Amino acid sequence: MTAPPVLAAGALVWRAVGDEVLVLLVERTQHRDFSLPKGKLDPGETLPECAVREIEEETGLRIALGAPLPQSEYRLSDGRDKVVYYWQAKADEAVVAASAFSPNDEIHALEWLPLAAAKQRCTYEHDVAIIARFEERLAAGHAETFPLIALRHAKAANPFDWQGSDASRTLTERGERQARRVAPGIAAFGPERIVTSDAVRCVQTVEPLGRLLGIEPKATPLISQESPEDPREALERRIGKAVRKRRGTVLCSHAPIIPEIVTAVVHAADAAETDSTHRASMLHTAEFTVLHVSAGEMPALVALETHGSHEK
Structure with missing residues (x-):
C-alpha cells in the first residue's frame, strides 16, 4: 500500500528596495543548502496556516499570503513523496524591521537576493521554477x-x-x-x-x-x-x-x-x-x-x- 505524501507549505517572500525586487532564501544549518522557506504540515492545520507559521518560525517574519505559486513534488530519501505548496508573500519594511531572526539549529542564515541572483543561489531546481513563475507575475503587474x-x-x-x-x-x-x-x-x-x-x-x-x-x-x-x-x-x-x-x-x-x-x-x-x-x-x-x-x-x-x- 502506497504511503500518503508528506505535505509541507512555504512561501516566496519578497520585498521592494528602491526599484529592485529581492527574494528571501534560507540557508539550512545541517544541509547548508539554499532554498525557499517551508516546513511540514502539523496535524489539523490547513496548508495556508502551515505556511505562515513556518515562515515565522524559520525567518521571524510575520507575513500574510498572497496568490498561490506552483507546488513542488519530489521523492524523499526514505522513498516517500513530498508535496510542498507555496504562495507569494510581500514583506514590507515594517515587517522586516520587526523580525527577530537569529541563527539556530534549523536555519543558519537568511539572504535577500535579486531575482537573478536568487535563482543562481538556489540549490534545487524546483525552487528556481517557483521564482521564475513569480517573475512572470511581477512582469504582468500581479505581484501584489x-x-x-x-x-x-x-x-x-x-x-x-x-x-x-x-x-x-x-x-x-x-x-x-x-x-x-x-x-x-x-x-x-x-x-x-x-x-x-x-x-x-x-x-x-x-x-x-x-x-x-x-x-x-x-x-x-x-x-x-x-x-x-x-x-x-x-x-x-x-x-x-x-x-x-x-x-x-x-x-x-x-x-x-x-x-x-x-x-x-x-x-x-x-x-x-x-x-x-x-x-x-x-x-x-x-x-x-x-x-x-x-x-x-x-x-x-x-x-x-x-x-x-x-x-x-
Whole structure:
C-alpha cells in the first residue's frame, strides 16, 4: 500500500528596495543548502496556516499570503513523496524591521537576493521554477494581490429538528470545532474586513476569525439566503467597493449564496466564469475559497484556491 505524501507549505517572500525586487532564501544549518522557506504540515492545520507559521518560525517574519505559486513534488530519501505548496508573500519594511531572526539549529542564515541572483543561489531546481513563475507575475503587474474570500458557514443544527426559525439555527459542536479550526487558515491571507449573513450559524462561524484578527464582523441580511432583496445586487455593490479600495474581505454565507459571491468577484475583476470558478463555489460546510485579485492598476483575477477545516 502506497504511503500518503508528506505535505509541507512555504512561501516566496519578497520585498521592494528602491526599484529592485529581492527574494528571501534560507540557508539550512545541517544541509547548508539554499532554498525557499517551508516546513511540514502539523496535524489539523490547513496548508495556508502551515505556511505562515513556518515562515515565522524559520525567518521571524510575520507575513500574510498572497496568490498561490506552483507546488513542488519530489521523492524523499526514505522513498516517500513530498508535496510542498507555496504562495507569494510581500514583506514590507515594517515587517522586516520587526523580525527577530537569529541563527539556530534549523536555519543558519537568511539572504535577500535579486531575482537573478536568487535563482543562481538556489540549490534545487524546483525552487528556481517557483521564482521564475513569480517573475512572470511581477512582469504582468500581479505581484501584489488582495483576497476576496467566500466562506460557507460551519455545520449547523438539523433544520428538520430545529424548533425556531431557520435563521436562528445554531452551530453544532462539530460546527464550533470547524469554525475554530478554519479561522487560522483564513487569517493567513490577512483580510481586513469580515462581512457575514445575519443568520446565527453564519455569525457564529466568523466569531473565532474575528477574535483572531481583532476585527468586528459586520452582519447583514443582504447576503443571506433570506435576504429581503436580491442578494446578487448587494454582493455586486459590496464586492465592487472592495475591489476599488483593494480591501481584503471575507464574506460568510449559505450554500446557495456562495456561487453568487464567486460570480460577483469574477465580474468585478473583469474575468471570465470557468469550470474552475464553478468548482470553487461548490463548498462544503466551513470550506472557503480565496479569490486573489491583483492590486495593480487594473484589477484581474490572478488565482483562486479552496481550503477547509479538516474537522469531520
